[in-house]
Amino acid sequence: MANEQTLERIEAKTYRVQGLTCANCAAKFERNVKALPGVKEAKVNFGAAKLTVWGEATLEELEQAGAFERLKIREARERTIQREPFWKKKENRNVLVSAVLLLIGIVADAADSAGMAVAMYLAAIALGGYSLFWTGLRNLARWQLDMNTLMTIAILGAAAIGEWQEGAVVVILFAISEALERYSMDRARRSIVSLLEMAPAQATIRRGAEEVTVPVEDVRLGEVMIVKPGAKIPLDGVVVNGASTVNEAAMTGESVPSEKTVGDAVFAGTLNGEGFLEVKVTKRADETMLAKMIDLVEEAQAERAPSQAFIDRFARYYTPxxxxxxxxxxxxxxxxxxxxxxxxxxxxxAVLVIGCPCALVISTPVAIVTALGHAARRGVLIKGGGYLEQIGRLRAVAFDKTGTLTEGKPSVTDVVVYDESRERLLGVAAAIEKRSQHPLASAVVRQAKEEGVPFLDVPVDEFQSLTGQGVRAVVGNETYYIGRPSLLAEVLGRLPDEAEQRIATFRQEGKTVMAIGTARRLLGLIAAADRPRPSAAPTVAALRRLGVKEIAMVTGDHKQTAQAIGRQAGVSAMCAGLLPEQKLAAIRELKQRYGITAMVGDGVNDAPALAAADIGVAMGGAGTDAALETADVVLMADDLRQLPYTVRLGRRTLAIIKQNIAFALGLKALALVAAIPGWLTLWLAVFADMGATLLVTFNSMRLLRVKEEGDGQ
Structure with a gap:
């Protein structure tokens, strides 16, 4: 096996695999591909039905490696999904012919034509089960005990003791069961694969004086796309001309269209409204936000959830x-x-037949794949079954304040001037804060613009950000400080009593206060307020109803301001005035006291806290690469209401996995008890196994009905 450093130097190529129905088959296919001469390494993602190959291999060689299961290989980004009609599939036609031969045998039996009957049963067994026998006998010779081995022994054993009719019925029912298993996994995967079809395959590009339609793979960065009213946007880009509303439900799950004008970002797969847009392309076809979403979810499907890993280990001992x-x-x-x-x-x-582990093996992956796909289509990216299970066991949630519980767009409410004119104070403050990325800095700049204060030409030198405190810069040979009042108190020794009283009053009103001054004097105070999101209080209430024990807010803002926002949102604990390392400590304390803890932030700030939490949840992933890379769960729509939905989905998934395992093992236990006294025939044993497979499949499909509050459930 090639090491990671070697693989980094080899180009990896990804393919989609059709016909992959069981984890054992996936493992065998992976081994076969690794054995190909030009292949250095290979990895099969069973959940997403994808193959990644490091090295050189033709499609013919790959299909030959999967010939034991008649696998079909195609390019990963191929848009049209070839779905062969049910009756055109060779294995299904064989089953149909086998069923006809079985019926003829039954008629011959009834007419006392024993020789004819046995010949028909034998033909039905041979035609319907030849691939099963081939695989089962080969596995038995290698002492690889799986469901094919169990069924082969059972069918050949039935024939050996003269139960020809039962052997034929078992072959046909097992083939039907296999077809149902293929259908269930294909159905679970389809929600992700169909995302590929959301973005158009072609784009209209302006080249010179002409408009040409070309495949999206041929569009170059910086070219301008023409997006007509009612058309889907082919690639990610920035609007350079026009205005419209764009329905981004495909990306974010948010059905309310977003207003787009010059300078706004738009994404592949979203639907343009009634306006005409010209869009400058910023991402290639395989780098769009939609492509990243698909890749992330498919990678998530490759991650084994704890329950799935347990079932896989259990199955290894269960079959022997x-x-x-x-x-x-x-x-x-x-x-x-x-x-x-x-x-x-x-x-x-009969015990061999009922012991077939089909339903048990499929019980967890079909639920996980269904849940991850459904979440992605609602604008929630969950990066693995493990995180989905942890969300289902969530006991505590910590929210960042700015931009998470609040709208993240504070506005200036009060300007108090002590030793400058208002215009001079705002001008200096805006000139300095223009260089900062903090939301409060943007509020100061917006206020200066609204009041027509000139600040763009104010010379600013030696700008420095003071982590968790504010900023410092030189303007006109004088050093200015803007930030927390504690920063100015430290610089000046203490603040005037009147200023302290003003600050206290502002904070009681839920406002954040910035002080501005020099090393010699306090020049003024600027108060700003950031409104709580309308969805904050309903989200906190919904989490409590779901049984989350502790809901806290962790913020670097002042305690009184945090308390005002916290009361409106309904959180039970408020940790304020925290530096990044203190937020990290707060998350660790929550984990120690309550267990599994989630941290909800913007995916860029608070990275240590997001990493320390059991589940890092990033808000507003659409357009934010950092959020996609940092968090375990990404709420693409920047909508807090997606969080209770995600917790509900996790809890329902956990419940359904447990139900599936109970169904699979319980039904087998009952059938086993019935088989020992001879109450269970071979064909009834297969029917019971098929019933268990159907039960876990349809039970898992119930996850498609999990909705956000207010959606009708």
Whole structure:
């Protein structure tokens, strides 16, 4: 196996795989591809049905590696998904012919034509089960015990003791069960693969004086796309001309269209409204936000959830255990109590059939893949089944304040001047804050613009950000400080009593206060307010109803301001005045006291706290690469209401996984009890196994009904 450093120097190529139905088949296919001469390494993602190859291999070689399961390989970005009609599939046609042969055999049996009947049953077994026998016998020779091995032994055993009719029925029912399993996994995967079809395959580009339509793969960065009213946007870009509303539901799950004008970002796969747009392309086809979403979700499907890893380990011991139990049932009674050999061998074969682990193995991945795909289509990216399960066990949530519980767009409410004119104070403050990225800095700049204060030409030198405190800069040979009142108190020794009283009053009103001054005097105070999001209080209430024990706010803002916002949002604990390392400590304390904890922030700031939490949740991932890379869960629409939906989805997924495992094992236990006294026939055993597979599949599909509050559930 090539090491990681070697692989980094080799170009990786990704393919989609059709026909991949079981984890064991995926592992075998991966081994076969690795054995190809030009391949250095290969990785199969069973959940997403994808193959990544490091090295050189043709499509023909890859399909040959998957010939044991008749796998079809195609390019990863191929848009049209080839879905062969059910009746055109060779294996399904074989099952149909086998069923006809079985019926003829039953008729021959009824007419006392035993030879004809046996010939028809034998033909049905051979035609419907030849691929099963080929795989099962080969696995048995290598002592690889799986469901194909169990079924092969059972069917051949039935034929050996003269149960030809039952052997044929078992072959046909097992083939139908396999078809259902393929259908269920394809259905679960389809929600992600269909995202590929959301973005148009072609784009209209202005080149010179002409407008030409070209494949999106041929569009160059910086070219201008023409997006007509009612058309889908082919690639990510920035509007350079025109105005319109754009429905971004495909990206964010938000159905209310967004207003777009010159300078605004637009994304591939979103729907233009009634306006005409000219868009400068900023991302290639394989780098768009939609492409990143698809890649992230498919990578998430490759991550094994704890319950899935447990089932995989369990299945490794379960199959040999079933074979031993079946052997003991077939042998012990005849040897010990003189039972009829044919009767007890038949019962042992029934145990082999009912022991087939199909439903058990599929119980977890079909639920995880369904949930991840459904969440992605609603604008929530969850980066793995493990995080989905952790969300289902969530006990505490910590919210950042600015831009998370609040709208993140504070505006100046009060300007108090002590030793300057208002215009001079705002001018200096805006000139300095123009160089800062903090939301409060933007509020000061906006206020100066609204009042017509000239500040763009004010010379600013030696600008320095003081982490968690404010900023410092030189204007006209004088050093100015803007930031927390504590910063000016430290610089000046203390603040005037009147200023302290003003600051206290502002904070009680829920306003954030900035002080501005020099090393010699306090020049003034600027108060700003950031309104809570309308969705903040309903979100906190919904989380409480879902059983989240502790909901806290962690912020660098002053305690009184934080308390005012916290009261309006309804959080139960407020940790204010925190530096980044103190936020990290607060998250660790929440984890220690309550267990699994989520941190909700913007995905750019508070990176240590997001990393320390069991689940880092980033707000507003649409257009934010940092959010996609930093967080475990990304709320693409910048909408807090997606958080309770995600917790509800996690809890429902956990419940359904447990139900699926209980269904699969419970049904098998009942059938096993019925098989020992001889109440269960071979074909009923297969029918019970097929029923368990159907139960876990349809139960998992219930995850498609999980909705946000207010959506009707």
């Amino acid at each position: 255990f079933i074979m031993i139990v079946a052997l003991l049932i077939a042998v012990i009674p005849p040897l010990v109590v003189g039972g009829n050999w044919l009767d007890w061998v038949y019962r042992g074969l």
